[in-house]
Amino acid sequence: AQSVTQPDIHITVSEGASLELRCNYSYGATPYLFWYVQSPGQGLQLLLKYFSGDTLVQGIKGFEAEFKRSQSSFNLRKPSVHWSDAAEYFCAVGAVDSSYKLIFGSGTRLLVRP
Amino acid sequence: EAGVAQSPRYKIIEKRQSVAFWCNPISGHATLYWYQQILGQGPKLLIQFQNNGVVDDSQLPKDRFSAERLKGVDSTLKIQPAKLEDSAVYLCASSPGTGVFNEQFFGPGTRLTVL
Numbered sequence: 001a002q003s004v005t006q007p008d009i010h011i012t013v014s015e016g017a018s019l020e021l022r023c024n025y026s027y028g029a030t031p032y033l034f035w036y037v038q039s040p041g042q043g044l045q046l047l048l049k050y051f052s053g054d055t056l057v058q059g060i061k062g063f064e065a066e067f068k069r070s071q072s073s074f075n076l077r078k079p080s081v082h083w084s085d086a087a088e089y090f091c092a093v094g095a096v097d098s099s100y101k102l103i104f105g106s107g108t109r110l111l112v113r114p
Numbered sequence: 115e116a117g118v119a120q121s122p123r124y125k126i127i128e129k130r131q132s133v134a135f136w137c138n139p140i141s142g143h144a145t146l147y148w149y150q151q152i153l154g155q156g157p158k159l160l161i162q163f164q165n166n167g168v169v170d171d172s173q174l175p176k177d178r179f180s181a182e183r184l185k186g187v188d189s190t191l192k193i194q195p196a197k198l199e200d201s202a203v204y205l206c207a208s209s210p211g212t213g214v215f216n217e218q219f220f221g222p223g224t225r226l227t228v229l
Contacts, residue, residue: 004156032214043118043205043220044157051214090156094214099170102218104156 002027002095004105012111013081021076021108023091032094033074034102035065039087047089050074061085086112116140118221120206126227132194135224139187139208145169147218148181148191149205157205163189164212193226201228 003026013019025031032051036044048059055067065076074091091105119138127133139146144165149157160179162169166186174181178197183189193200203223209216 009154036220041222043207043222045220046217049217092156099162100213101159101162101170102157104158106154106156 002093002103004091004093004103006091006105006108008108010109010111012113014113015083016080019078019081019110021089021110023074023076023105024072025074025091025093026072027093027095033067034092034094035059035063035076036090036092037087038090044090047076081112083112083114086110118206118208118219120221120224122224123222124225126229127196129198129228130195132192133196133226134190134192135204137189137191137206137221139206140219143208143210145209145212145216146183146189147207148189149207151203151205151223153202160191169212196228198228201226
């Protein structure tokens with residue numbers, strides 16, 4: 001069965017420091033992978049997506065992610081975190097069974113120290 | 115362009131009561147989704163509509179949950195009767211069509227508390 005694991009429930013980084021959020025997926029076919037951000041009281045916003053091709057994908061707000069098939073991972077990175085990046089981040093895989101659907105991980109809450 | 119609208123934003127009810135949520139998708143979006151997001155978990159798809167037809171409701175607890183999209187535009191999700199475990203944020207999303215290449219746009223959600 002398809003699944004997404006985000007092993008870190010919370011991560012705290014200092015403003016200006018680099019960030020890496022981990023995501024591992026389980027999916028039999030070529031995965032379609034996504035990262036979403038959810039700020040308090042807001043809906044989810046798509047940061048970036050991977051369908052095929054270059055394994056390093058760029059997204060909005062200075063985020064990037066790298067797809068590593070051998071490790072079944074799609075980790076999100078940012079070289080320098082801003083206080084406004086504090087939010088919850090969700091990794092998702094696009095799966096097809098009875099229909100196309102997104103399967104989300106449980107999320108990682110990012111806290112930013114001033 | 116207006117985003118996905120949802121109402122109410124918050125709702126508190128007693129168990130065994132009924133509740134309804136409303137969603138208005140982005141204009142022109144044919145596909146509409148309802149997700150349930152329990153605290154500490156990621157969103158889980160409850161039901162997917164394509165225009166006014168149901169594409170996937172395999173994870174909808176049909177004994178108490180129902181949803182409709184009568185005119186292929188806005189949608190309502192109902193819970194009757196509510197249980198404590200229904201406490202969650204209910205997210206509505208829409209996309210131009212189905213499939214991986216159609217980005218889903220999410221509304222702000224309705225936070226339901228069942229006491």
